[in-house]
Amino acid sequence: MLLASSVQALDFKPIFTILHNEIKPHSLTYTYEWNDLYEKGFVFEVAMAENAIAKGWASKEGLWFPHASPEGGNDTIAFGHKLLNHEIEYFSKGITMRQAYQLLIADIEKSLNRIQINAMDWNTLSWQQKWLLLDFQFNLGNVVKKFPKFTKAVLQNNKTEMLKQYKRYYRDSKGNLHEVKDRNERTYKFITQNF
Numbered sequence: 001m002l003l004a005s006s007v008q009a010l011d012f013k014p015i016f017t018i019l020h021n022e023i024k025p026h027s028l029t030y031t032y033e034w035n036d037l038y039e040k041g042f043v044f045e046v047a048m049a050e051n052a053i054a055k056g057w058a059s060k061e062g063l064w065f066p067h068a069s070p071e072g073g074n075d076t077i078a079f080g081h082k083l084l085n086h087e088i089e090y091f092s093k094g095i096t097m098r099q100a101y102q103l104l105i106a107d108i109e110k111s112l113n114r115i116q117i118n119a120m121d122w123n124t125l126s127w128q129q130k131w132l133l134l135d136f137q138f139n140l141g142n143v144v145k146k147f148p149k150f151t152k153a154v155l156q157n158n159k160t161e162m163l164k165q166y167k168r169y170y171r172d173s174k175g176n177l178h179e180v181k182d183r184n185e186r187t188y189k190f191i192t193q194n195f
């Protein structure tokens with residue numbers, strides 16, 4: 001039988017030092033982390049990209065009201081929330097600025113949970129990589145499938161290829177293709193300043 005005093009304590013400090021960057025709590029979770037983006041102003045930037053002209057804002061009432069979506073279909077409210085059929089009546093009464101931001105955060109989280117990148121891999125990306133991928137995912141859906149070359153460039157930090165692949169377009173209700181100029185300008189600026 002070994003006595004406690006005769007057992008040498010294993011020194012975990014050198015092992016921890018070596019593995020520190022690999023075992024950070026965020027990289028061991030199956031939850032998509034985006035606090036770093038939140039701290040960098042991602043929510044506000046998406047809000048501005050989605051509705052910088054405050055379409056649907058009624059300042060007298062202090063409420064956001066639904067407005068027509070440029071791509072057609074159901075109306076949009078506040079910061080790019082496309083109304084679902086069951087939401088139309090409720091949102092027709094307007095929502096406060098606080099509710100608009102809460103809705104935006106919920107929509108961002110839904111987009112993030114649909115991204116087709118493993119959560120543990122996502123959590124090891126830089127905030128700049130997350131920013132670009134989540135912005136595309138939020139704006140256009142399935143960034144991995146719809147923009148595979150752009151996604152690959154972001155994951156590889158390949159600035160040259162990102163600048164070849166970043167432009168976004170949408171189709172209006174008549175099927176005409178339009179460049180999303182403001183969003184593209186913001187993305188170009190982001191890539192050139194951060195990569």
